[in-house]
Every structure is written in structure tokens, then in C-alpha cells.
Amino acid sequence: MSNMSEEKMLFSSPLSSSSFYSLMAPEGEKRSRRRRKKVKAADDGGGSGGEGRKRRLTDAQAKFLEMNFGEERKLESGRKVQLATELGLDPKQVAVWFQNRRARWKNKQLEDEYLKLKSLHDANLVDKCHLENEVLKLKKRLSESEEEIKRLSGCSSGGVAGGGGGGEGASPSSSSTNTYQPAALGEFGVEGEDLMYETEYTFSNYIMDWGYLL
DNA sequence: TTGTGTTTTATTGCCTCC
DNA sequence: GGAGGCAATAAAACACAA
Numbered sequence: 363m364s365n366m367s368e369e370k371m372l373f374s375s376p377l378s379s380s381s382f383y384s385l386m387a388p389e390g391e392k393r394s395r396r397r398r399k400k401v402k403a404a405d406d407g408g409g410s411g412g413e414g415r416k417r418r419l420t421d422a423q424a425k426f427l428e429m430n431f432g433e434e435r436k437l438e439s440g441r442k443v444q445l446a447t448e449l450g451l452d453p454k455q456v457a458v459w460f461q462n463r464r465a466r467w468k469n470k471q472l473e474d475e476y477l478k479l480k481s482l483h484d485a486n487l488v489d490k491c492h493l494e495n496e497v498l499k500l501k502k503r504l505s506e507s508e509e510e511i512k513r514l515s516g517c518s519s520g521g522v523a524g525g526g527g528g529g530e531g532a533s534p535s536s537s538s539t540n541t542y543q544p545a546a547l548g549e550f551g552v553e554g555e556d557l558m559y560e561t562e563y564t565f566s567n568y569i570m571d572w573g574y575l576l
Numbered sequence: 577t578t579g580t581g582t583t584t585t586a587t588t589g590c591c592t593c594c
Numbered sequence: 595g596g597a598g599g600c601a602a603t604a605a606a607a608c609a610c611a612a
Contacts, residue, residue: 415606415607416584416585416586416605416606416607417585418584418585418606418607418608419584419585424584436598436599439597439598454586455585455586457598458585458586458587459584459585461586461598461599461600462584462585462586464599464600465600465601466583466584468600
């Protein structure tokens with residue numbers, strides 16, 4: 363019948379013109395519209411095409427329009443008429459083509475934006491997963507350290523001071539002479555530093571102190 | 577060949593701007 | 595109020611698998 367179908371999909375977007383927007387647009391954003399009855403294109407027999415049916419543009423016409431669309435998304439009426447005469451088309455056809463092309467372009471923009479946001483979102487998910495893993499590991503380490511402290515202070519309170527109401531409540535203000543008590547930290551100027559540092563210091567120094575006591 | 581899905585062209589109705 | 599833009603949609607044209 364014709365040879366104009368090869369490049370049909372050259373500029374087409376993957377989703378049909380209305381489907382993507384319908385998918386993306388919030389429900390309330392759509393304007394309510396009365397459903398109209400379509401009036402068939404009149405068999406005017408006139409116009410540049412000669413038939414009353416849809417006239418598909420030739421590849422050359424489409425390419426030329428595409429080129430112009432690349433330069434400017436909207437047409438001034440003068441330009442529209444000029445283009446129409448150059449292409450042997452009705453100015454209305456040119457206007458419609460630009461209108462539809464803008465719609466496709468907008469859909470493509472939306473789709474690109476969606477894909478960009480989606481990949482960003484996916485990357486964030488992976489990041490979140492890593493961070494959650496990290497938190498779990500740190501929590502585990504913390505509880506292990508606490509266990510160790512408990513275990514060791516249990517040992518020392520039994521063997522050295524005897525009083526003081528157990529390791530957990532050991533206070534720097536205690537009158538005990540126990541050298542590994544937190545009060546001793548003051549010697550090194552770390553009183554009130556962050557927990558992690560204090561914990562590590564206490565533990566390693568406890569080993570030393572314990573050895574010293576023995 | 578035919579049924580089905582997609583793309584393109586065209587229409588309609590509403591909205592905004594001048 | 596008319597022109598032009600846009601969203602929604604109809605329908606022709608087309609592609610393609612079965």
C-alpha cells in the first residue's frame with residue numbers, strides 16, 4: 363500500500379500518550395470532563411490530502427516538523443502558516459502535530475524524571491540497608507563489651523573490695539581504695555569523655571591494674 | 577487472515593491570557 | 595470574546611504474533 367512505515371517508531375515514547383500520565387497523575391489532579399461523542403471526520407473531500415480520512419504525514423514531512431520542534435516547542439501563527447505552506451499541509455494540521463508532539467515530549471520528560479527518581483530511591487535503599495547492618499554490628503559489639511565489663515567487674519568486686527553493693531553501682535565517690543575504679547580515670551584526664559573511649563580505656567587498663575593488684 | 581496492542585492524527589471541552 | 599494551549603479521548607493506521 364505504502365512505504366512510509368519503516369521509521370514509524372523513531373520518536374515515539376514507550377508508553378502511549380495518555381497512559382503514562384494517567385498512571386502518574388494523582389487522582390484529584392485530573393479535571394473532570396464530560397465524555398463526548400466523537401463526530402467522525404467529515405468527508406469533505408477537500409484539504410491537501412484529498413480524502414476525508416486521516417492523512418498520515420510522509421517521513422519527510424514528519425522529519426521536517428521534528429526538526430522544527432527541536433528548535434522551538436511552540437509555534438507562532440506566522441511560523442505555523444509558513445511551515446504549512448512549505449510542507450503542503452493545512453496550518454491546522456501543523457498546529458495539531460505540534461500539540462501532539464508536545465504531549466509526547468512531556469510524557470517522555472515525566473518518564474525520564476520517574477526513572478531518575480527511581481534509581482535514586484533504589485540507591486538510597488541500598489545505602490539504608492548498609493547503614494542498618496552497621497548499626498546492628500555496632501550494637502552487637504556494644505553489648506559484648508558490656509557483658510565483658512560486667513563479667514570482669516564481678517570478678518574484681520568479689521576478690522578485692524568486698525563491699526560497695528556490687529559492680530554495677532560502683533561509684534567514684536566510694537571510699538574504696540580500689541585502684542581500677544573509675545575515679546582513677548581522672549589521673550588521665552578522660553573523665554566525662556565519650557562512652558566508647560571510656561569503656562575501652564577502662565577495659566584495657568583494668569587488665570593492667572588487675573595484674574598490678576595481683 | 578485476523579485479533580490485538582501501539583502509535584499517530586484529529587476532535588472536543590475546558591482553561592487562561594490578552 | 596476569541597485565540598491558543600492542554601488533557602482526554604476517538605479512531606485510523608500500523609506492526610506483529612498466532
